[in-house]
Amino acid sequence: MVTRIYSHPIYLEHITPPGHPERPDRLRVIERVLDDEKFAALDRVQAPEGDPATILYAHPQSFVDKVHAAIPETGIQRVDADTTVSPKSWQAALTAIGAANAAVDDVFAGRASNVFVASRPPGHHAEKSTAMGFCLFNHAAIAARHAQKAHGAERVAIVDWDVHHGNGTQHIFWDDPSVLFCSTHQMPLYPGTGAKDETGVGNIVNAPLAPRTGSDLFRDAFRTRVLPAVENFAPDLVIVSAGFDAHHLDPLAEINLTEEDFDWATGQLMESADRHAAGRLVSLLEGGYDLHGLAFSVAAHVGRMMKG
Numbered sequence: 001m002v003t004r005i006y007s008h009p010i011y012l013e014h015i016t017p018p019g020h021p022e023r024p025d026r027l028r029v030i031e032r033v034l035d036d037e038k039f040a041a042l043d044r045v046q047a048p049e050g051d052p053a054t055i056l057y058a059h060p061q062s063f064v065d066k067v068h069a070a071i072p073e074t075g076i077q078r079v080d081a082d083t084t085v086s087p088k089s090w091q092a093a094l095t096a097i098g099a100a101n102a103a104v105d106d107v108f109a110g111r112a113s114n115v116f117v118a119s120r121p122p123g124h125h126a127e128k129s130t131a132m133g134f135c136l137f138n139h140a141a142i143a144a145r146h147a148q149k150a151h152g153a154e155r156v157a158i159v160d161w162d163v164h165h166g167n168g169t170q171h172i173f174w175d176d177p178s179v180l181f182c183s184t185h186q187m188p189l190y191p192g193t194g195a196k197d198e199t200g201v202g203n204i205v206n207a208p209l210a211p212r213t214g215s216d217l218f219r220d221a222f223r224t225r226v227l228p229a230v231e232n233f234a235p236d237l238v239i240v241s242a243g244f245d246a247h248h249l250d251p252l253a254e255i256n257l258t259e260e261d262f263d264w265a266t267g268q269l270m271e272s273a274d275r276h277a278a279g280r281l282v283s284l285l286e287g288g289y290d291l292h293g294l295a296f297s298v299a300a301h302v303g304r305m306m307k308g
């Protein structure tokens, strides 16, 4: 079986202000690095537009309406201190959701063994009724619910290795034992949540990392906190909130991972997915703001996914 990748030109049309780290060039460098011959076997598919009704899996209608109403006809509109929308942002966000849901459909239908979604805007900071941290809607949360509603998944594990805590995903599933949320992230750092003692109903596992943590301590945290939780949970699907801003080159944080760490972590989660979820793994792009660090890391991550 193949590794599938979803992308769409609309993702480049979610425009952020000049100098903003979450910018269209992020996807351009990913496309370029995956153009290499060694990725020739990737099954490249244009992302479908999402069904707006699926946004309601994670967000109330009043919030959906609020985001929709904020979309400007021209220029850029601010919705949070560092989150903005432009005229095509609605369609970009909806297509990010469409790709995440389609990726879930693919792994359950056996069209792909695993899928990477290269989309913008990211999603893991979006809480039920709050757009924040460059995120409008929480596509990982929506995809997890889609797996439950459309494919009868009983347990979905979301593993978030973005350097920032996935506060939105934690918020959405705080009291839901059918979804496991595990996060490694720098602490202290934006958004400030993600302490070890935030455990929900036993379904939240936070592994905060001190600034300047490198490969060894990251792998320790993954080995001792994240992987045992996933093993114990025995998910029907593994979703990765794949941010690559814990790379040592990233300007937004101070964790010193290399692309080899993302290769390793990917392999570990694939083994868990093989044991419990017939290999079903869906990876959604979150952060990653140094263009070289991002490109190298995505190449390592997707390269490992393709090894099956």
Ligand SMILES: [Zn+2]
Pocket: 162, 163, 164, 243, 245, 286, 287, 288
């Ligand atoms: Zn991040």
